[in-house]
Amino acid sequence: MNQHNKQDKNKPLHIHLGGDEDEHDAELLDEDGLQGDGEIYDDGEVEVIRPQARKTDSPSTRGRGLRNQPVEADDEEELPPSKTKIKKQMHELRDLGKELTELGKDQLAQLDIPESLRDAIREMHRINSFGAQRRQIQYIGKLMRDVDPAPIIAKLDAWKGKSQQHTVHLHRLERWRDRLLENDDALTELLAAHPQADAQHLRALIRNAKKEKEAGKPPKNYREIYQILRELMPEPD
Structure with a gap:
């Protein structure tokens, strides 16, 4: 490499694209040939590589921010009751239905219950077989699931x-x-x-x-x- 090329290499590079407007743009270039917004102009002779911005929607990063964000309490879905809890509630309703079968006619008439449940309780009084009574209690407990037990x-x-x-x-x-x-x-x-x-x-x-x-x-x-x-x-x- 000759002396002339060494001297040119140490000098700052000036790119002239022509026109007043281009001269103004050239003044905005810094020593690395970058403009304030990070863009580089190509003069047709010197290949200048424009810096690539980091992609945020690549498969490896897409959605990562959403998963890392804390979930608001209002958006949390309520967990379904456990099988143990459901079984306990069913047993309680069955026991409550059995208690209704022990009421007198006057007391039973004062309860606001569906007619299907009332008929099932009346039918219980006509059953003598132990096995049939047990099945009827199970049926009454099933009907109790559609009734508000609080009243x-x-x-x-x-x-x-x-x-x-x-x-x-x-x-x-x-x-x-x-x-x-x-x-x-x-x-x-x-x-x-x-x-x-x-x-x-x-x-x-x-x-x-x-x-x-x-x-x-x-x-x-x-x-x-x-x-x-x-x-x-x-x-x-």
């Missing part, structure tokens, strides 16, 4: 509470009757709390009830004392 459970709980209250009241009357037969002071206490009671009639019933018990006779007077106590002490609402 039914609330109604049953209310009835249970009233039943417990009723039982407590009956036991209270029984204790009073036993006290009247065992302790003479109990009648005085009862008359003081309920002055409207017929004291003479109560004394006769108590005397006759004691004789019935000693003789082993039917407890006619014993039961009548209980009825009088129910009238004197009615069950609270």
Whole structure:
């Protein structure tokens, strides 16, 4: 390589494309021949390679940003219930349906349930075979899946509470009757709390009830004392 070529190699390269407009564009080139926006012009003699921008939609990178982004809680799909949970719910509905078969006609009429379920419960009362009863309970449990159990459970709980209250009241009357037969002071206490009671009639019933018990006779007077106590002490609402 001669000396002249060495000197030219050390000089900056000026590219002239002609015209005022081209001269203005040439002034924007830097020492590497790049314009401000990274583009390179070709003068037809010097092959200048334009830098390639990184592709973001290549198969190796496409969608990677979406997978790496955190998923919003609102976009998360609810997971289906597990098989164990579904089985537990089915058993609970079956047990609830079985409880409905133990209700009386009046209570059953107060429940807002489909007619198909009501008919299935009535049919249960006509079945005597144990195996058939078991299949009918399964069928009732299946019908219960289309019913909102909350109002039914609330109604049953209310009835249970009233039943417990009723039982407590009956036991209270029984204790009073036993006290009247065992302790003479109990009648005085009862008359003081309920002055409207017929004291003479109560004394006769108590005397006759004691004789019935000693003789082993039917407890006619014993039961009548209980009825009088129910009238004197009615069950609270």
